[in-house]
Structure formats: C-alpha cells, structure tokens
Amino acid sequence: MTAKISFQGVGKTFSSRGRQLSALEDITFEVRRGEFLALVGPSGCGKSTLLDLLAGLSAPTTGEILVDGAPVTGPGLDRGVVFQQYALLPWRTAQANVEFGLEAKGVARRERADRARHFLDLVGLSGFGDRYPHELSGGMKQRVAIARSLAFDPDVLLMDEPFAALDAQTRDSLQDELLRIWERTNKTILFITHGIDEAVYLGQRVAVMTSRPGRIKKIIDIPLGSRTETEDLRSDPTFARYRHEIWTLLRDEVVKAQAQEHAADHWGTAGERRPRWHGLARSRPPRRGRRPGPAPTSDHQEAGVD
Amino acid sequence: MTSTAYSTRADTTTATVDSSPDESAPFAGDAGPFRRRRPVALVGAVAQRTAAIAALLAVWETFPRLNLVDPTFLPPLSQVIEAWWTLATTGQLAQHVEASLARSLSGFGLAILVAVPLGLLIGWYRPVATLLNPLLEVFRNTAALALLPVFVLILGLGETSKIAIILYGCAWPILLNTISGVRTVDPLLVKSARSLGLSPLRLFGKVVLPAAVPTIFTGIRLAGAYSILILIAAELVGAKAGLGYLITYAQFNFDVPDMYAGIITISAIGLVINQLLVLLEHRFSSWRTS
Structure with a gap:
C-alpha cells in the first residue's frame, strides 16, 4: 500500500x-x-x-x-471534513445540505439531486430529504453531514x-x-x-x-x-x-x-x-482571599x- | 389643551408600537395549537385576547358620557367613529392616508436599499467597520427627531426633508441588525464552507447572507414601526396633507373628533404594517425555530 x-x-x-x-x-x-x-x-x-x-x-x-x-x-x-457539531446549514433541507458540497464542486442541478438522494439512501436516511436539520435527531444530523461529505466524492x-x-x-x-x-x-x-x-x-x-x-x-x-x-x-x-x-x-x-x-x-x-x-x-x-489589598x-x- | 392632546396621541402611538412586537411573536408561535382547540375554548381564548381592548373602548364610550372626563377633550367613541366615517366617505381620509403612506413607504423602502448593503459591507469587511464604527456610534446615539430641524433647514419644508428623516430613522435598526446578523453567523458553518473550498464571495452568498436574513428582518420590522412614528412627527411641520397634518390641523381647529379619528387611523396602519412584517419575518426565519 x-x-x-x-x-x-x-x-x-x-x-x-x-x-x-x-x-x-x-x-x-x-x-x-x-x-x-x-x-x-x-x-x-x-x-x-x-x-x-x-x-x-x-x-x-x-x-x-x-x-x-x-x-x-x-x-x-x-478532502471532506465531518465536524462534531454537524455544521449543517439550518435553512436548508437534508437534501439541500447534501447538495451543498456538490454546488461547490459545480455539479449540474439535475445530477446534484440524484446524487444527494443516493447518498442519503447510503446513510440510511431515505425519505428524510425534505426535513430541516432542526427536525432531525443528533444521529440523523450526523448522517446527513456524512452524506454531504461523501457526496462530492x-x-x-x-x-x-x-x-x-x-x-x-x-x-x-x-x-x-x-x-x-x-x-x-x-x-x-x-x-x-x-x-x-x-x-x-x-x-x-x-x-x-x-x-x-x-x-x-x-x-x-x-x-x-x-x-x-x-x-x-x-x-x-x-x-x-x-x-x-x-x-x-x-x-x-x-x-x-x-x-x-x-x-x-x-x-x-x-x-x-x-x-x-x-x-x-x-x-x-477562590485564591483571591489569600492576599490583602485590592483585588x-x-x-x-x-x-x-x- | 395642546399638551393634553399631544400626550394622548403620543401615548397611544408608542404603546401600540412597543407592545406589538412582543405580543405578536408568541401569537405567531401559538397559531398552530390555537387552531386545534375546541370551539368553546377558542371562544374563551378570543375573549381573553380582546378583553383589554374591549374594556378600553367601553371606557372611552362611557366615561365622557358620564362626564367623568370632559367630553370636549375626549368625545365618546361613537362620535369619533362618526367623524371617522364622514372623513372616510368624503374621501378626505384616503387623501391623507395616501400622502402619509407614500412618505412612509418611500423612506422605509429607501432605508432598506441603503442600510442592508451598507450593513453587509460593515459586517463582513473588518477595515470598513473600523473606519465607520466611531461615526456610527455618534449618530446612533443621536435621536432621529433631534435632527428634524437640520433636515428641514437643509432640504426645505417639502417632501424631500420628510422622506429623508424617515429614511434616516429607519436606516438605523436595519443597519445595526444587519451588521450583527453578519457578525454572529455560526463560525462552524463558515469553517465548514471554507473546508469545501468556497471562494469568499460564494461563501458570503451561500452561508453568511442566508444565516443573517432573520436578524436583518428583525431590523426591517423595527424600521417599519419607526417609519410611522417619525412620519407623524415629520408631518407636524409644514405639511399640507397626511395623517400627522390631519391630527394637528384638527386639533388647531378644535375638531376634536377628527383629531381622534386621525389617531385611530394611524395606530391601525401601524398595527397592519407590523403584522405584515411579522408574517414576512416568520416566513423567512422559520428554520430558526427550535
């Protein structure tokens, strides 16, 4: 290797x-x-x-x-980074969050949607594409974040x-x-x-x-x-x-x-x-009290x- | 006389403006469960919400009739409504409302056009902020109305000075909220977007701007309230039409019911504008709930 x-x-x-x-x-x-x-x-x-x-x-x-x-x-x-605090864009749906990296890469709109769906499937979130981050649990948010990082390959x-x-x-x-x-x-x-x-x-x-x-x-x-x-x-x-x-x-x-x-x-x-x-x-x-005089x-x- | 009338009007307007944002916010959030309640409970809830207003109107009608207050200075509500109806049917009211709204909306609209881009610039580019901050500090602590005489001196008594002072007053809440909206974007979101190799301009467009929208809208909503407040003050000086003019003119001619009709109209307009902006704000920041 x-x-x-x-x-x-x-x-x-x-x-x-x-x-x-x-x-x-x-x-x-x-x-x-x-x-x-x-x-x-x-x-x-x-x-x-x-x-x-x-x-x-x-x-x-x-x-x-x-x-x-x-x-x-x-x-x-x-290189794709996955952060502890998910770093999902709260105004975007799960699907649109996964598409975010693809937009950065310049992938065409139609293909973006297909790929985002594919990677949401891969992380076990089929059918959750239209949910907003605040509607998802912590584990699901991290799945979305992982899908986002995988999507732009x-x-x-x-x-x-x-x-x-x-x-x-x-x-x-x-x-x-x-x-x-x-x-x-x-x-x-x-x-x-x-x-x-x-x-x-x-x-x-x-x-x-x-x-x-x-x-x-x-x-x-x-x-x-x-x-x-x-x-x-x-x-x-x-x-x-x-x-x-x-x-x-x-x-x-x-x-x-x-x-x-x-x-x-x-x-x-x-x-x-x-x-x-x-x-x-x-x-x-508190250590302050030990010493006389002004704090x-x-x-x-x-x-x-x- | 002058002082009584003036303070009554001022109290009504400020009270409306101050309380409406706080009350409308939980109301907007309550809207869901509110609809699902049983009819009896619904009637109860409506009664609860309207009780205070109903009480005020009842007091307004009865106290002058019982001579508890001087009906010359505070005519019963029914007389005010009558006067309002006459103003409305003769087309006078529409003319004043039109003049007022034109001023208020132009000033408000221009303020949005000026303050949002400026705020984005100041919030995003540190050098611009360092350069302009001292100036901002000086002017934000100067009451807009204190500058009205200056505006009149420089721009004259016409429409320009009126729209300019409204623009000036409305620009502040929008500007300050836009700056803080841009500054308080979650740094992790910025970091995450940077890790995708986004250019600063695209980062701004795709992350910073959308993240700041709710805060910007809060500023716009506040500015909407200011636009009405300042409008009335501006129309007290050298206007030939407008609700502020109607109020002072009626007071001057001792048409007390007309004066109150003007006051009611202006507070109704204030309420409607605020409600519209609250709805708009809610639409743009629904993702921020929870």
Missing part, C-alpha cells in the same frame, strides 16, 4: 499575547491509501489543529503535509470526533454504518477521537498522540479483521488487549497533560486559554505575584 497522506515534520505554533504556544511538534506519519486510521490523544493535544492543517484551513509553521505526493496549500474537494474523509456528541447507542450504530460505508467506498479515513474503544473498534491502525505539544507517540496496528463480520467484537479478549495497550500509552499523557495544566495554572502560562482558567477556578477554592484585575497579575 502507498501513502495517501504524509505528514513530514509538521509543527504548528500559535502566538498569543506575545507568547509562543507550540500546539504540534514534529508530526511525521503516513496514512495509507484506503486506510482507516484513528487518532487518539489527551484533550488539548492538538488533534483538531492537526485536522485543520490537513483540511487546509490553516498552514503549518514547519514541515509540510502531502496528499497524493502534492503539498496541501488550501482547502480542497479531495473526496478521496479522504477527515472526521473530527464526529460521534462525541451522540448517545452511546446511536454512536455504536453509526460506527458500524461508517465501517460499512468505508468498506463500500474505499475512502481513506482519518478519524479523530478521544475514545479508546472507538479508536480500537474503528481503526486499522491507531495513532496515539502525546500531550501538548502534540507529537505522535506510537502507531499501533489493530489486526482485528473485518469488524462488521464479528459479533460483539468489543468483548473479544484481543480487543481488550489493544484497548489496554492504548489506555496505558494514553494514561501517562493524560497525567502529563494534567500536570501541565496545573503548572500552567500556577505560573500563568496557560493564560492563552481562557476557558480552562475558568474551569479550574470553579473547581478550586487583582486579572488572573495574570495574580499569577505573577504568586
């Missing part, structure tokens, strides 16, 4: 308030043609940044990404935690559907998740990322064969072994990530990420004095 996607020494640095934050460092790995590769990592390790780079939505600071040997210079219809499907917002049962059935679709369409899929079970269940290989700055820690082969032919694969002892192996790899990273967050909290180096600050502030007793005006000042 040949490399469909190739990351070569890719790094991404964000600068914020004069500080440099390294999100990704020296990412080098390949995704084979027609492969289903799952990517797991602790939260905040730069998984989504990596996907943005591959989608061409932002440019890497160092290194380059090749698709079919050609460097990625921007978004393109050879990209070689590569980039999926950013697509099932994370769904309930367990819907998630299980969509995982099976995705595998079925993948087997039928021969797409190359890069699937980002924070679920270990999901990664082992879906991926032919699972890439484990380190905590920030994100690197590829290890890529593990999961030679479990066709998932759709085995019944209840998740309770197979081999499945459990892989699951445990990845769990061990990730645990160290999660511990490190938490230590990072803690240190950052203490020294104020995590000031770039406001939400995290507030999250931590809620789970701890500090910002978290930064406070951390500085500390």
Whole structure:
C-alpha cells in the first residue's frame, strides 16, 4: 500500500499575547491509501489543529503535509471534513445540505439531486430529504453531514470526533454504518477521537498522540479483521488487549497533560486559554482571599505575584 | 389643551408600537395549537385576547358620557367613529392616508436599499467597520427627531426633508441588525464552507447572507414601526396633507373628533404594517425555530 497522506515534520505554533504556544511538534506519519486510521490523544493535544492543517484551513509553521505526493496549500474537494457539531446549514433541507458540497464542486442541478438522494439512501436516511436539520435527531444530523461529505466524492474523509456528541447507542450504530460505508467506498479515513474503544473498534491502525505539544507517540496496528463480520467484537479478549495497550500509552499523557495544566495554572502560562482558567477556578477554592489589598484585575497579575 | 392632546396621541402611538412586537411573536408561535382547540375554548381564548381592548373602548364610550372626563377633550367613541366615517366617505381620509403612506413607504423602502448593503459591507469587511464604527456610534446615539430641524433647514419644508428623516430613522435598526446578523453567523458553518473550498464571495452568498436574513428582518420590522412614528412627527411641520397634518390641523381647529379619528387611523396602519412584517419575518426565519 502507498501513502495517501504524509505528514513530514509538521509543527504548528500559535502566538498569543506575545507568547509562543507550540500546539504540534514534529508530526511525521503516513496514512495509507484506503486506510482507516484513528487518532487518539489527551484533550488539548492538538488533534483538531492537526485536522485543520490537513483540511487546509490553516498552514503549518514547519514541515509540510502531502496528499497524493502534492503539498496541501488550501482547502480542497479531495478532502471532506465531518465536524462534531454537524455544521449543517439550518435553512436548508437534508437534501439541500447534501447538495451543498456538490454546488461547490459545480455539479449540474439535475445530477446534484440524484446524487444527494443516493447518498442519503447510503446513510440510511431515505425519505428524510425534505426535513430541516432542526427536525432531525443528533444521529440523523450526523448522517446527513456524512452524506454531504461523501457526496462530492473526496478521496479522504477527515472526521473530527464526529460521534462525541451522540448517545452511546446511536454512536455504536453509526460506527458500524461508517465501517460499512468505508468498506463500500474505499475512502481513506482519518478519524479523530478521544475514545479508546472507538479508536480500537474503528481503526486499522491507531495513532496515539502525546500531550501538548502534540507529537505522535506510537502507531499501533489493530489486526482485528473485518469488524462488521464479528459479533460483539468489543468483548473479544484481543480487543481488550489493544484497548489496554492504548489506555496505558494514553494514561501517562493524560497525567502529563494534567500536570501541565496545573503548572500552567500556577505560573500563568496557560493564560492563552481562557476557558480552562475558568474551569479550574470553579473547581478550586477562590485564591483571591489569600492576599490583602485590592483585588487583582486579572488572573495574570495574580499569577505573577504568586 | 395642546399638551393634553399631544400626550394622548403620543401615548397611544408608542404603546401600540412597543407592545406589538412582543405580543405578536408568541401569537405567531401559538397559531398552530390555537387552531386545534375546541370551539368553546377558542371562544374563551378570543375573549381573553380582546378583553383589554374591549374594556378600553367601553371606557372611552362611557366615561365622557358620564362626564367623568370632559367630553370636549375626549368625545365618546361613537362620535369619533362618526367623524371617522364622514372623513372616510368624503374621501378626505384616503387623501391623507395616501400622502402619509407614500412618505412612509418611500423612506422605509429607501432605508432598506441603503442600510442592508451598507450593513453587509460593515459586517463582513473588518477595515470598513473600523473606519465607520466611531461615526456610527455618534449618530446612533443621536435621536432621529433631534435632527428634524437640520433636515428641514437643509432640504426645505417639502417632501424631500420628510422622506429623508424617515429614511434616516429607519436606516438605523436595519443597519445595526444587519451588521450583527453578519457578525454572529455560526463560525462552524463558515469553517465548514471554507473546508469545501468556497471562494469568499460564494461563501458570503451561500452561508453568511442566508444565516443573517432573520436578524436583518428583525431590523426591517423595527424600521417599519419607526417609519410611522417619525412620519407623524415629520408631518407636524409644514405639511399640507397626511395623517400627522390631519391630527394637528384638527386639533388647531378644535375638531376634536377628527383629531381622534386621525389617531385611530394611524395606530391601525401601524398595527397592519407590523403584522405584515411579522408574517414576512416568520416566513423567512422559520428554520430558526427550535
């Protein structure tokens, strides 16, 4: 098998308030043609940044990404992105949403309708074409989003935690559907998740990322064969072994990530990420009361004095 | 006398305009279940909705008759309706309504033509926003009617100044809502469209503009109400026809029933315009429900 996607020494640095934050460092790995590769990592390790780079939505600071040997210079219809929050246009019906990508591709109107219907059928939504997103359940919305990405026939499907917002049962059935679709369409899929079970269940290989700055820690082969032919694969002892192996790899990273967050909290180096600050502030007793005098005006000042 | 008449009119108009958007919104949403109710319940619901209006009309008819208020300044409703009927049958009313609507709709229409494109420009292009924002802040905080004398000075007493002041007043809610509509488009939708390789212009046409339509329409609906409010003020100065003119002229000549007839007509027009715009708004933003 040949490399469909190739990351070569890719790094991404964000600068914020004069500080440099390294999100990704020296990412080098390949995704084979027609492969289903799952990517797991602790939260905040730069998984989504990596996907943005591959989608061409932002440019890497160092290194380059090749698709079919050609460097990625921007978004393109050879790669389809499926987002966790569906990103459906709420004023369009399911059918018209699937047609959206085809409009971008410049497909003729008649053919657009036919193809949209075909792909809605493929994701099991026959007869739901005239529904608006707000009339569909979360699982159905994600099916529409998948149909939309498949319809313009990209070689590569980039999926950013697509099932994370769904309930367990819907998630299980969509995982099976995705595998079925993948087997039928021969797409190359890069699937980002924070679920270990999901990664082992879906991926032919699972890439484990380190905590920030994100690197590829290890890529593990999961030679479990066709998932759709085995019944209840998740309770197979081999499945459990892989699951445990990845769990061990990730645990160290999660511990490190938490230590990072803690240190950052203490020294104020995590000031770039406001939400995290507030999250931590809620789970701890207020620190303001410790110091006499006027209340500090910002978290930064406070951390500085500390 | 002047002050009583003026404040009554002002109160009626503002009350109508202020309450109508809030009341019409839940009403539009209720329309479905409303229709499915049993006839008895339906009658009850209708009674509930019209009770306050009926009470007001009853008070208007009886209080002057019982001399609880001076009938010279507030004639009973039946006399006002009589006066209204005379105005309507002699064709005078139509002439005033026509003059008023022409001004109001031209100002309103021009405001849409000017403010929507300008708002899209300001909302979409950051440099334009940075350039124009300070200016916008100054003018949006200046009451439109405070500028009426300026408009009259520069554009004269004729139609131009009247339409211009209505245009000016109506432009603000449309402009501000359009800007915010463009700015508050879900970034994920933009990101998703960008990932499809859409050019900025097509992205704007296919994602940003449709996403902003409901917010723009809210601005247009508000502007519809403003167009009537400002119209009346504009017609108080140097007009020879129009409902504002009818009201002041009647007051000046002590034709108190005619004055009230004018007031009723203007509030009815305000209500109708608002209802039409609410329907239109609802049609364009049905996807936003739930």
